[in-house]
Amino acid sequence: MQPDLLAELAQDIDRTCRLGGSFTLRSGQTATEYFDKYLFESDPQLLRRVAEAMQPLVPIDTDLLGGLELGGIPLATMLSSLTGIPALFVRKKAKEYGTRRLAEGADIAARRITLVEDIVTTGGAVRDATRALRAAGAIVETAICAIDRSPTPGMALSDIGLTTLPLLTRDDLDRAQGRPDRS
Template identity: 65%
Template sequence: MDACCRLTGEFTLRSGQVSHEYFDKYLFEADPLLLGRVAREMIQVIPQDTELLGGLEMGGIPIATVVSSITGTPALFVRKEAKTYGTCKLAEGPPYAGRRVTLVEDVITTGGAVRDATRALREGGAIVEVVVCAIDRSPAGQNPLADVGLEVRSILTKADLDAVRAARA
């Protein structure tokens, strides 16, 4: 995955931080074999009591869709903010009030989008305790979402990808 999606240059992240590396998740999400592999690995860390998979706009949606298809767990597509037209929904899919939603995200660095989604879904009555992600870029040993009581379960960390890259060099 590292060879597929790690880009070098100067990139401004959602958090406003500037990084010399960027993990372009769309490069692995657009590859059906790699996306399937990520989804199968993610299934191993999803809590057993999950009732809905909350794919975050936009990168978490393809992963949540594939995981949903494999497991039969319904998916919920979570917007960055509620629509201002039509149904005015924050999340598309089945009702989520009173249900256990495991969030699905592609890459987490500071967790800003996940934090916002967690708060909004909880305000709507969802039980949100875990987020699973493909790549956790946050500093080793730190949970960037501890402030909202969210457990982060990742498939790969930046340290994992760095180790693979170093071994190949």
Template identity: 70%
Template sequence: MSDEQLARDVDARCRLTGEFTLRSGQVSSEYFDKYLFESDPALLARVADAMVPLVPEGTGLLGGLELGGVPIATALSARTLLPALFVRKQAKEYGTAKLAEGPDVAGARVTLVEDVITTGGAVRDATRALREAGAVVEVVVCAIDRSPAGEDPLADVGLEVRPVLTKAQLDAARG
């Protein structure tokens, strides 16, 4: 299955038009509802399969960001046999009060897993928090990179973005 076919299928399933306010506060005339591919087992499996070669060698943990990165990290973990870590937007205030559920991150090389990146706000926050906890975080793999072509929205925190699909590929898939 080609990248072009995956882009067509994800685009057809997930692109919505209207007026949407993004997490960043930006207003967009279109929105990629990633939950539509994440809740489709066959399409989620194809995205996870395409993500496998993007995971850097030496990764010890796959850190799925709440909420959209969690199903992708789980599917990717099943394929790579790397342990998954589930990273909250903020540490819970009860029980273990953890930011990340799963194995200890101290000293671990964590590759973050996200669904859609536009400005990278949630990824930036998670990167800083995981680094404070002792993790080595250098790469984020994502299903869709909506940031402007040729820009790394996470360069300010030294994070490389490795997408399965870019906005340009999804736009091209529309024909």
């Protein structure tokens, strides 16, 4: 994607998702600013723009797009629609009833799955999904994400041999606000 269009997309995501007010964070701390990722994922036009921009990140040999519960599912669904590659919906843990599946959709054994996530910070959910899918016989070598907020973009999952391809980074969003890079 052209740098000016990517910068415009970062500005639109930031404008849509960055909220001011008083927010209690997962850690229990209070913040005056909050980034609500679900606001870009629930906006059909913005979601489509993000997915269109992510499309070139999808490896050519991908058999299935594995959207991680919950934020990766809208992106994987839109990417599936754009690419024609079937989507797979990956749960945080296998269902305890019915099919008892970890991943809903096509059979994953010996299939090349590209994981799709909205935001990667520590990579915990992607790491857990990768291990579980590999244990079930899937080939998982790449994860793509809309935003990589880790301190070293693209490297959060290198410890498990997973290539992470981000569309945007924390620095891209900071630049969208006129803030200097963190590097």
